[in-house]
Amino acid sequence: MNVTLIMVSSVNGKITNGEDPDVTHWTSREDAELFSELKQKQNLIVMGSSTYEAGKNRLQLSNNTLRVVITRSPDKYQADIVPGQLEFTDESPPELIKRLSAKGYTEMLLTGGATINSLFFKYNLINTIRLTIEPKLFPIGKNIIIQDQPQVNLRLVKMQKLNTRGALHLTYKVIS
Numbered sequence: 471m472n473v474t475l476i477m478v479s480s481v482n483g484k485i486t487n488g489e490d491p492d493v494t495h496w497t498s499r500e501d502a503e504l505f506s507e508l509k510q511k512q513n514l515i516v517m518g519s520s521t522y523e524a525g526k527n528r529l530q531l532s533n534n535t536l537r538v539v540i541t542r543s544p545d546k547y548q549a550d551i552v553p554g555q556l557e558f559t560d561e562s563p564p565e566l567i568k569r570l571s572a573k574g575y576t577e578m579l580l581t582g583g584a585t586i587n588s589l590f591f592k593y594n595l596i597n598t599i600r601l602t603i604e605p606k607l608f609p610i611g612k613n614i615i616i617q618d619q620p621q622v623n624l625r626l627v628k629m630q631k632l633n634t635r636g637a638l639h640l641t642y643k644v645i646s
């Protein structure tokens with residue numbers, strides 16, 4: 471399974487502006503368009519339960535895309551399940567990838583947040599990172615990864631300027 475992590479951050483690497491869970495309050499229209507286009511091309515999107523909670527009011531389900539939410543309490547989300555479109559699991563990332571690979575999925579878009587990103591990094595399962603850097607500094611906020619995360623080495627393979635204010639979209643390969 472090829473796993474691509476997609477995130478948007480401030481220049482100082484914050485993925486939230488303080489405690490505000492709604493990233494649409496500070497991300498650019500151009501980044502939103504890029505993210506939306508990319509999601510439409512995916513048939514598998516995976517996220518943590520806090521990211522699901524933060525964005526569920528804007529979630530647009532589709533027949534062609536399976537969204538999987540990682541939670542330690544899948545039973546809590548029974549009422550939200552839409553078979554084939556929105557599922558909840560307490561599988562570990564390797565277990566999830568094994569099961570979904572057996573079903574024929576080959577590409578996964580991982581959409582955060584920090585906790586689930588680190589869980590995937592722990593098992594060395596992320597191949598590519600697509601990161602938009604918005605030209606902002608936030609004094610407080612969540613980071614792309616959590617604190618007990620080991621170092622990850624990256625190689626930049628593509629750089630796009632998204633708008634005149636200088637939002638940058640960077641594509642990195644994870645290297646060992």
Ligand SMILES: NC(=O)c1ccc[n+]([C@@H]2O[C@H](COP(=O)([O-])OP(=O)(O)OC[C@H]3O[C@@H](n4cnc5c(N)ncnc54)[C@H](OP(=O)(O)O)[C@@H]3O)[C@@H](O)[C@H]2O)c1
Pocket residue numbers: 476477478479484485486490491492493517518519520521522524540541542543581582583584585586587589612
């Ligand atoms: N800027 C961006 O690109 C971007 C992208 C994504 C998210 N975000 C923001 O980031 C925030 C969410 O990040 P987050 O790090 O708090 O949450 P997260 O990674 O989205 O989800 C964390 C949750 O996953 C569940 N979980 C499942 N397995 C786990 C395990 N083995 N260990 C620990 N937790 C496990 C836990 O909730 P349960 O109680 O359900 O088990 C945990 O609270 C939101 O505010 C969101 O808006 C920003």
